[in-house]
Amino acid sequence: MGxxxxxxxxxxxxxxxxxxxxxxxxxxxxxxxxSVACGIAAFVYLCNQYLLASRPRFAMKALGAKxxxxxxxxxxxxxxxxxxxxxxxxxxxxLDTESFQAEFGAAALVLVAVAIVFTVLLxxxxxxxxxxxxxxxxxxxxxxxxxxYKKARLIHNITVAAAPLLLVHMLLAGSSSFSRNPAGAVxxxxxxxxxxxxxxxxxxxxxxxPAANRQGAGGRQS
Numbered sequence: 001m002g003x004x005x006x007x008x009x010x011x012x013x014x015x016x017x018x019x020x021x022x023x024x025x026x027x028x029x030x031x032x033x034x035s036v037a038c039g040i041a042a043f044v045y046l047c048n049q050y051l052l053a054s055r056p057r058f059a060m061k062a063l064g065a066k067x068x069x070x071x072x073x074x075x076x077x078x079x080x081x082x083x084x085x086x087x088x089x090x091x092x093x094x095l096d097t098e099s100f101q102a103e104f105g106a107a108a109l110v111l112v113a114v115a116i117v118f119t120v121l122l123x124x125x126x127x128x129x130x131x132x133x134x135x136x137x138x139x140x141x142x143x144x145x146x147x148x149y150k151k152a153r154l155i156h157n158i159t160v161a162a163a164p165l166l167l168v169h170m171l172l173a174g175s176s177s178f179s180r181n182p183a184g185a186v187x188x189x190x191x192x193x194x195x196x197x198x199x200x201x202x203x204x205x206x207x208x209x210p211a212a213n214r215q216g217a218g219g220r221q222s
Contacts, residue, residue, distance in 0.1 A: 006062035010071075014044040017187050024181035035089035036175050039105075042082035043166055043188060045075055046112070047195040050163065054195075054202035076116045083109045104169035108162040115159045122152055160199070167192045 001009075018037045025033060052059060052072040059068055083105070091097045097106075122138055141147060167189060170176055176185040 001058055001062050003062050003067070006059065007071075010048065013048060014041040017044060017184055017191075020184040020187065021175055021181060024184055025175060031089050031093035032095065035086050035093060035095075038082045038089060039086035039170075039173075040188070042079050042086060043170055044191065045079050045082070046108075046162060046166060047192050049075060049079070050160070050195040050199040054198040056198070073119070076112055076119075080109065080113050080116065083112070101169060101172035104165050104172070108165040108169065111162045111165070112159060115156060115162075118152075119156055122147070160196070163192055163196055 014037075018040050021036050021040055022029075022033055025036065049072060052068060052075075055065075055068065063071065087097055087102075087105070087109070090102075096102065121134065122141060170188055171185060175181060176188070178185060
C-alpha cells in the first residue's frame with residue numbers, strides 16, 4: 001500500500017461507523033447528527049492513535065518511520081477539535097452536556113488536551129522546539145523535576161486511559177443503544193479493543209526486544 005492509499009483509508013476510517021450511526025438515528029442532517037458524526041470521528045481517530053503507536057508493518061511501509069511519527073503527532077489536535085465540535089454541537093442541539101455519560105467524554109478530552117501540551121512543551125521535536133524560550137523552559141523543567149525522555153514517555157502514555165473513558169462515554173450514549181444501534185456500538189467497541197490490544201502487544205514486544213533491534217525498528221518509540 002502506497003502513502004496516498006494509506007492516508008486515504010486512514011482519514012476515511014470513520015466513514016463506515018458514521019454512516020451506520022446516521023442511518024440508525026433516522027433523523028435529517030442537523031446539529032445532533034453533526035455532533036454524532038464529530039464524536040465518532042474523534043473516537044475512531046483516537047483508537048487509530050494506538051494502532052499508529054504499535055507501528056504496524058503496513059503503516060511503516062507506507063509512511064516510513066518519520067511519516068508515521070508525524071501523523072501520530074499531528075492527529076491529537078484534530079481529535080481535540082472534533083471532540084470540542086461534538087460537545088458544542090450537542091449543546092447547541094439542546095442536549096445535556098453535564099450528564100454522567102457526558103463527563104466521561106469530557107475527562108477523555110481533558111486528558112488528550114493535557115497530553116498535547118505536555119508533548120509539545122517537553123517531548124516532541126516540532127518547529128516550536130527551535131524557539132529559545134521553549135528550549136530554556138524544557139531544560140529547566142527537566143533539571144528541576146529529574147525528568148528524562150524515558151520518564152516523559154511514560155507520562156505521555158497515560159493517554160491510554162482516554163480510550164476506556166471514551167469507550168464508556170460511547171456505550172452510554174443514546175445513539176449507541178443496543179436496541180437501536182447494535183451494529184454501531186459493537187463496531188466501535190471492537191475497534192477500540194482491537195487498537196488497545198495491538199498497542200499492548202507492541203509494548204510487550206518492545207520491552208522484550210534487544211536494544212539494537214528496537215533502534216533498528218525506528219528509533220524512539222511512541
